[in-house]
Amino acid sequence: MPKAYRPLSSKVSNMSKIAVIFGTRPELIKLSPVVNALRQRIGDDAISTYSTGQHRELLAQAQLCLDTPIDVNFDVMTHAQSTSDVLAKTVTLLEAEFTQKRPELVVVQGDTMTAFAGAMASFLNKIPLVHVEAGLRTLDQENPWPEEGLRQMIARVTTLHLAPTPGARANLMREGIPSEKIHVVGNPGIDKLVALRNAPKSPAKEKSSLTKGRTKLVLITMHRREAFDGGLDHFCDELQKTLRMHSNCMFIWPLHPNPAVRDVVRKHFSDDEEFPNLCLTEPFPYEEMISVLPLADLVISDSGGMQEEAPYCGVPIIVVRDITERPEIIELGLGHIAGSRALDLSEHVSGFLDTPLDPNAIVTWQKLQGQGRSSVQIAELLAKLVS
Ligand SMILES: CC(=O)N[C@@H]1[C@@H](OP(=O)(O)OP(=O)(O)OC[C@H]2O[C@@H](n3ccc(=O)[nH]c3=O)[C@H](O)[C@@H]2O)O[C@H](CO)[C@@H](O)[C@@H]1O
Structure with missing residues (x-):
């Protein structure tokens, strides 16, 4: 078992209603504003955050600025393991956590192996899945690989699709997803950029x-x-x-x-x-x-x-x-x-x-x-x- 994984973490309250999953730098950048907005809207204890640690160093670096606490860190990456090892380990750990904690919703973002594992774990537990950045498509499984395939597979088990743009919404509707399951919400990754530009923490560079x-x-x-x-x-x-x-x-x-x-x-x-x-x-x-x-x-x-x-x-x-x-x-x-x-x-x-x-x-x-x-x-x- 990975060293940093705290089994069925005591840090995650049994009252947590929403589990938010991330593991890479861009997922943290895009989900951190969502976590903060959710905490403000429905309370700190209602949200639990899980990191797979898919990008260990980059995630730690981004976390310094994004001040989003990580409640459970699975830290799944070890030397020379295959992608399927990482996937199997992540699905197993998340599924065990969800089986015990039963969040009401699981939130994943984008097209990473972490997002796919989170989607599979929520599907296996019959917990409704929310997909942020839903509907981006190239329709070419090899470009980008593996992301195009992962996001299409995530869409098959998603309950609520949060599309960034009307174009992404149209892509989902072409795949047969009913319009009432799709909301166009923009890109939360821009929220922090806007906030930092409006109130920079450090002096502007020359x-x-x-x-x-x-x-x-x-x-x-x-x-x-x-x-x-x-x-x-x-x-x-x-x-x-x-x-x-x-x-x-x-x-x-x-x-x-x-x-x-x-x-x-x-x-x-x-x-x-x-x-x-x-x-x-x-x-x-x-x-x-x-x-x-x-x-x-x-x-x-x-x-x-x-x-x-x-x-x-x-x-x-x-x-x-x-x-x-x-x-x-x-x-x-x-x-x-x-x-x-x-x-x-x-x-x-x-x-x-x-x-x-x-x-x-x-x-x-x-x-x-x-x-x-x-x-x-x-x-x-x-x-x-x-x-
Ligand atoms: C197929 C595809 O397009 N998939 C994307 C992929 O993410 P990506 O390609 O955007 O990943 P990166 O380029 O690593 O990150 C970018 C972020 O990093 C910041 N940055 C960059 C360099 C640096 O020196 N310091 C930094 O801070 C930068 O400002 C920016 O915010 O997966 C995401 C997760 O699911 C998806 O959302 C997303 O669609």
Whole structure:
């Protein structure tokens, strides 16, 4: 049994009505505002939080800023275990907990293995499941893998689908889900971003301290599994050309801790002096990301959250994927798909740096994301479902 797992935790009150499950950095970023809104709406004891610890370090780093207590930490990750081991362990632990504690609702978010395990455990216990970020689809099981498959399977056992946008709602209805089971609520991941931007805890950063005398700032993040199959190598080749072509830009790349990312990147950029306009760093704490992002002129990323946050802050994004489940940002002209190999990256960069975004498109995206009020809407909906 994992060392940090406290069996049938005494910290979770038997009166807990809603169990909220997360395990990765983006799940915590998106669910923490929901947990806080629920605590305010129906009381602290009514909510219990479970972390699987799927992203151990990144979750701990994000937790420092998001102040959401974790009632039970399963800490499931151990060295060299298979994905099915992690899944089996997580479903077993959650199912045992739910069997004893019988929450009235289980909440999962997005498309991770943690969310899928939470969904299976609630299904096996016949506990109604709420899915946050329901209905994002590419309809290509391999892109992104395994997320597209996981979120489609979660939808099959979900009771209440909380779709971020009307487009996500339409996707669910095409799968036969009745409209009364779907609510469009925006994106709670934006709520904390809005709150932090309105009341920053630390002084704003100066752009010049980041660009070191250059005129433009480009932020990069990369971590998807599709990229491990040679795509990241191609991306690094394209990035080398881009760094040479855009010597007036400073490129900052907080590296994901996954060794499959770091080893490839270090191989391509072993000589610090060859590319003085590239800064490879440790992952930014979330609060720092939120303060740096609005200063950027462009983001290059394969991340889902960055596709939401960058355009929200009025920053264009080059999406290093073959397809996106957030087609609205492409349709609005706030993002561009460069493909998972990022062919002609340098031209894509020039295109965005030379053309300002349409301010109306930015406002449309901000409205689609809920403008910082998503978690309160979610808490109102869930409050009606519990005793
Ligand atoms: C297929 C897909 O799109 N799935 C997504 C995937 O999440 P992702 O791709 O968004 O994951 P990441 O990129 O790891 O996280 C992003 C967050 O991290 C912050 N950040 C980043 C770098 C850094 O140095 N410091 C930071 O603080 C950043 O601001 C942002 O908030 O799973 C989620 C969970 O289910 C889903 O919701 C989500 O759709």
